[in-house]
Amino acid sequence: MEEEVTLTVSEDLSGERLDRFLSEALNNLSRSLIQKLIEKHQVLVNEKPSKSGYKLRADDKVLVSIPEPEEARVKPEAIELDVFFEDKDVIVINKVQGMITHPASGIYEGTLVNALLNHCKSSLSGINGVLRPGIVHRLDKETSGLIIACKNDQAHSEIAKQIHERELKRHYLAIVHGKVIHDRGTINKPIGRDKIHRHRMAVVNGGRNAITHWNVLKKFDKFTLLECMLETGRTHQIRVHMKSLGHPVVGDIVYGKKSDPVKKMMLHAYKLGFVHPRTKKEIKLEAEMPSRFKEFLMNVVK
Numbered sequence: 550m551e552e553e554v555t556l557t558v559s560e561d562l563s564g565e566r567l568d569r570f571l572s573e574a575l576n577n578l579s580r581s582l583i584q585k586l587i588e589k590h591q592v593l594v595n596e597k598p599s600k601s602g603y604k605l606r607a608d609d610k611v612l613v614s615i616p617e618p619e620e621a622r623v624k625p626e627a628i629e630l631d632v633f634f635e636d637k638d639v640i641v642i643n644k645v646q647g648m649i650t651h652p653a654s655g656i657y658e659g660t661l662v663n664a665l666l667n668h669c670k671s672s673l674s675g676i677n678g679v680l681r682p683g684i685v686h687r688l689d690k691e692t693s694g695l696i697i698a699c700k701n702d703q704a705h706s707e708i709a710k711q712i713h714e715r716e717l718k719r720h721y722l723a724i725v726h727g728k729v730i731h732d733r734g735t736i737n738k739p740i741g742r743d744k745i746h747r748h749r750m751a752v753v754n755g756g757r758n759a760i761t762h763w764n765v766l767k768k769f770d771k772f773t774l775l776e777c778m779l780e781t782g783r784t785h786q787i788r789v790h791m792k793s794l795g796h797p798v799v800g801d802i803v804y805g806k807k808s809d810p811v812k813k814m815m816l817h818a819y820k821l822g823f824v825h826p827r828t829k830k831e832i833k834l835e836a837e838m839p840s841r842f843k844e845f846l847m848n849v850v851k
Contacts, residue, residue, distance in 0.1 A: 565604070571611070593612045651681045718821065721778075722774070723787060724846075725799060740790075750784050762778040763776065792805075800814040820834065821834045
């Protein structure tokens with residue numbers, strides 16, 4: 550079945566080209582697929598087909614019909630991986646920024662799954678189907694850092710149970726706008742689909758329970774370096790929660806500021822802790838701060 554997504558153009562995006570608007574709003578879709586959908590009249594603006602260069606106006610309604618993924622097209626690719634930990638049950642990768650975790654509509658190449666299929670061959674769990682072999686949790690495309698994949702169904706079930714019972718420890722580095730006043734805190738706000746912009750998540754009444762803990766690592770005049778710890782794992786959780794505090798993540802084109810000094814999102818999963826599904830030993834892994842963080846703190850923060 551096709552998936553239909555309805556988007557409403559906000560005032561600040563008035564004048565944006567249709568294709569560029571969709572590339573940012575639906576960043577799990579490739580630009581080539583977006584162009585094809587527009588050409589095939591599977592993108593309607595105010596119920597009418599439009600061209601890629603159409604200049605959107607505030608309150609325009611954009612309806613996108615996304616075809617069902619073609620599972621058979623997922624193939625192994627020789628993509629270099631930064632392997633942090635690996636044995637016969639699990640593998641932990643330090644995912645680079647810009648890599649999509651798993652295939653979706655129109656994207657069957659260049660994902661972490663493609664790389665894992667090449668690296669692990671047939672040794673990946675099958676619980677999440679052929680589009681997501683081994684994938685037990687995910688990172689957003691523009692979020693870098695540590696992500697665990699499972700090589701068999703037993704390991705997958707055990708790690709999934711740890712996630713469900715909030716035993717998997719996930720710590721992130723984030724640079725946010727503004728000087729955060731308090732040194733630590735907890736955000737306990739439900740997250741669900743934005744009622745106006747359906748491609749976004751938001752703090753909404755009736756949303757799913759979402760809890761984020763944070764500590765200030767360093768304060769600057771206009772920015773703050775934070776450590777964020779997930780108690781739950783909702784879609785875009787840290788990004789939505791920090792925006793709700795008035796401190797959006799730097800470089801976040803969906804929830805951040807239009808005047809961001811950089812276009813690279815400053816969010817990195819730098820610590821991962823779990824109990825090994827077979828040995829029951831506690832595994833603690835830590836990745837260093839990525840170069841884009843160091844460059845931003847050196848060249849932009851004053």
